[in-house]
Amino acid sequence: MNPIENDLETARSKRRFVFNMYATARQVFIGLVMVFLDFPAFNLSPLNRAKNAILSRATGAQLASDCLIRSGVRAENWRNISIGNQTYVAHSVTMHAGASIVIGEQSIIGPEVFIASRGHDPQTLHPTQAPVHIGDRVFVGARAVILPGITIGDDAIVGAGAVVARDIPPLAVAVGNPATVLKYKTAARSVWTIA
Numbered sequence: 001m002n003p004i005e006n007d008l009e010t011a012r013s014k015r016r017f018v019f020n021m022y023a024t025a026r027q028v029f030i031g032l033v034m035v036f037l038d039f040p041a042f043n044l045s046p047l048n049r050a051k052n053a054i055l056s057r058a059t060g061a062q063l064a065s066d067c068l069i070r071s072g073v074r075a076e077n078w079r080n081i082s083i084g085n086q087t088y089v090a091h092s093v094t095m096h097a098g099a100s101i102v103i104g105e106q107s108i109i110g111p112e113v114f115i116a117s118r119g120h121d122p123q124t125l126h127p128t129q130a131p132v133h134i135g136d137r138v139f140v141g142a143r144a145v146i147l148p149g150i151t152i153g154d155d156a157i158v159g160a161g162a163v164v165a166r167d168i169p170p171l172a173v174a175v176g177n178p179a180t181v182l183k184y185k186t187a188a189r190s191v192w193t194i195a
């Protein structure tokens, strides 16, 4: 390596180091905010609204004022995440948001659900991204996995443990791996609210 290349490589590795330190500090800060805000009192309105405002500010996510985010929710790239009003995100949900992950209103995301809008090209393993969209009044059962590029229609249900590899139409109840439609709900709209 000639001296110029050497200097360039040193500068690059310094930049990588600074970036990694910044990313780590940010993750630690978000983790601390999450722990602090997990006291039960913060789940009650109007404290929940304050919590969502602080979380939005700290993470860059778009959190509606009346959504409820429980403890242990983790995300990569919070900035790509948007969660609608009256939507409940249960404990230990994980979101890998390489592209946008949009969750509508009055939806329930069950415990330990995994949502990814990033993946890897099967041939080259290069990183890939595709947005995920979860509609309004959707219920995603515990430990379901939602893969990149998926759209889940309004009023649909995803069963516990399902692996959603294809879009789910509105009102469908889908279960299994890969998730397939078991039946359709009637068109009656949910009136569920968090409070």
Ligand SMILES: CC(C)(COP(=O)(O)OP(=O)(O)OC[C@H]1O[C@@H](n2cnc3c(N)ncnc32)[C@H](O)[C@@H]1OP(=O)(O)O)[C@@H](O)C(=O)NCCC(=O)NCCS
Pocket: 110, 111, 140, 141, 142, 143, 157, 158, 159, 160, 161, 162, 173, 174, 175, 176, 182
């Ligand atoms: C998907 C779900 C809502 C369906 O409920 P349901 O309409 O009452 O369905 P049923 O219990 O009548 O089951 C219908 C069939 O689907 C099967 N089934 C139900 N849920 C399933 C699931 N998650 N995965 C695979 N198969 C499932 C049942 O075994 C049954 O099969 P069969 O007809 O061959 O006997 C429910 O089973 C579920 O997964 N709920 C999630 C609960 C949860 O995650 N709770 C924690 C967060 S609050």
